[in-house]
Amino acid sequence: MSDLNATAAALLGLLHDGPKTGGQLVAEAGDRFGAFFSVTRSQVYRELPALADQGLLRLGKQGPRSSQQYVLTAAGKKAFKNWLLSEPGPDHLRSPLILRLVHAGSLTAKQRESLITTARSAYGQEQESAKSAAKTAEDPYAKAVAEFGLAHAKAVLKLLDAIPTA
Numbered sequence: 001m002s003d004l005n006a007t008a009a010a011l012l013g014l015l016h017d018g019p020k021t022g023g024q025l026v027a028e029a030g031d032r033f034g035a036f037f038s039v040t041r042s043q044v045y046r047e048l049p050a051l052a053d054q055g056l057l058r059l060g061k062q063g064p065r066s067s068q069q070y071v072l073t074a075a076g077k078k079a080f081k082n083w084l085l086s087e088p089g090p091d092h093l094r095s096p097l098i099l100r101l102v103h104a105g106s107l108t109a110k111q112r113e114s115l116i117t118t119a120r121s122a123y124g125q126e127q128e129s130a131k132s133a134a135k136t137a138e139d140p141y142a143k144a145v146a147e148f149g150l151a152h153a154k155a156v157l158k159l160l161d162a163i164p165t166a
Contacts, residue, residue: 007039008050011048014029016080019071021067021068021070022067035149056072056073056076056079057072058073101159101163109165112165116163120160127157130146130153133149134150
């Protein structure tokens with residue numbers, strides 16, 4: 001196992017493409033990882049100074065509205081590569097929706113129906129987004145991940161169809 005946590009590694013990976021501010025990292029993480037790995041704004045802003053203190057990043061140019069760019073260092077590239085090569089450990093799914101569905105029997109039929117309708121709409125949109133991303137991906141790795149996102153959205157929609165509302 002690597003000393004880097006997955007969020008720190010995700011940020012180092014995004015910085016391989018060049019310097020970015022915290023806000024840019026949050027947006028890009030949502031775009032690139034949204035289907036399988038969530039990164040919150042607070043996680044990003046907590047990790048960046050820690051990574052800089054470890055010498056894995058350095059401060060770059062000061063941007064508009066006091067935004068700060070971060071630049072990946074040689075040590076950061078090495079740490080990221082070591083993380084990529086390390087044993088990933090167990091993979092955990094953390095889904096607030098599925099947690100709610102496990103307890104859906106505690107809801108009224110109307111409440112269950114509302115939960116399922118809202119989730120179906122969100123995952124329908126996610127499915128369309130993933131289809132588009134899979135079609136337009138130029139990189140084979142990005143395409144494979146987009147196809148995973150599509151399969152995940154389809155699986156959740158199938159799960160929603162199996163939940164009784166009455």
